[in-house]
Amino acid sequence: SQKIEQNSEALNIQEGKTATLTCNYTNYSPAYLQWYRQDPGRGPVFLLLIRENEKEKRKERLKVTFDTTLKQSLFHITASQPADSATYLCALPTFYQKVTFGTGTKLQVIP
Amino acid sequence: DVKVTQSSRYLVKRTGEKVFLECVQDMDHENMFWYRQDPGLGLRLIYFSYDVKMKEKGDIPEGYSVSREKKERFSLILESASTNQTSMYLCASSLRTSGVGEQYFGPGTRLTVT
Numbered sequence: 001s002q003k004i005e006q007n008s009e010a011l012n013i014q015e016g017k018t019a020t021l022t023c024n025y026t027n028y029s030p031a032y033l034q035w036y037r038q039d040p041g042r043g044p045v046f047l048l049l050i051r052e053n054e055k056e057k058r059k060e061r062l063k064v065t066f067d068t069t070l071k072q073s074l075f076h077i078t079a080s081q082p083a084d085s086a087t088y089l090c091a092l093p094t095f096y097q098k099v100t101f102g103t104g105t106k107l108q109v110i111p
Numbered sequence: 112d113v114k115v116t117q118s119s120r121y122l123v124k125r126t127g128e129k130v131f132l133e134c135v136q137d138m139d140h141e142n143m144f145w146y147r148q149d150p151g152l153g154l155r156l157i158y159f160s161y162d163v164k165m166k167e168k169g170d171i172p173e174g175y176s177v178s179r180e181k182k183e184r185f186s187l188i189l190e191s192a193s194t195n196q197t198s199m200y201l202c203a204s205s206l207r208t209s210g211v212g213e214q215y216f217g218p219g220t221r222l223t224v225t
């Protein structure tokens with residue numbers, strides 16, 4: 001089965017800097033990969049999907065890359081703000097209509 | 112606006128009780144999911160339903176059952192609650208697509224079994 005690794009340690013960065021979060025997977029390369037944001041005590045919220053034939057995807061201050069050779073996706077938040085503080089989860093498709101989620105990386109943006 | 116609602120935000124039950132967690136979505140989605148989320152373990156799939164009356168076991172179905180009698184409603188049942196079922200329970204739904212659609216989550220139910 002697919003194993004997903006996200007840095008379990010919290011990432012602290014200064015406001016205005018670019019945050020970079022990593023999602024590594026170990027087995028087959030998926031056709032796409034999703035990123036979600038989760039605030040404490042709330043359900044995850046979908047942010048972006050990137051397909052295997054897309055090297056990069058952008059949405060406002062968010063940028064996702066997908067390197068099937070390295071089996072890695074990077075999630076960037078540029079000009080980070082305290083409101084970006086949350087846990088970010090990556091998710092990979094497994095079997096029919098289902099995904100497996102990583103454990104997430106907690107991002108703290110310090111004013 | 113897309114919406115997934117769950118019947119309770121917080122629930123406290125005693126060991127051995129039968130517990131019902133309800134989830135309703137208003138997006139006409141075919142797929143519905145039940146997850147539990149525990150610190151350090153992330154989101155784990157309990158059950159999945161891709162259509163009315165259809166269900167599939169996820170990664171951790173033991174001690175749980177589900178019911179989907181209507182398209183918009185997916186219920187999770189703990190037949191006899193145990194303390195190791197204390198957790199955050201999250202319901203989600205998605206459109207049936209050729210790939211995997213984005214999942215829309217409810218606010219979660221924090222269940223404590225004493």
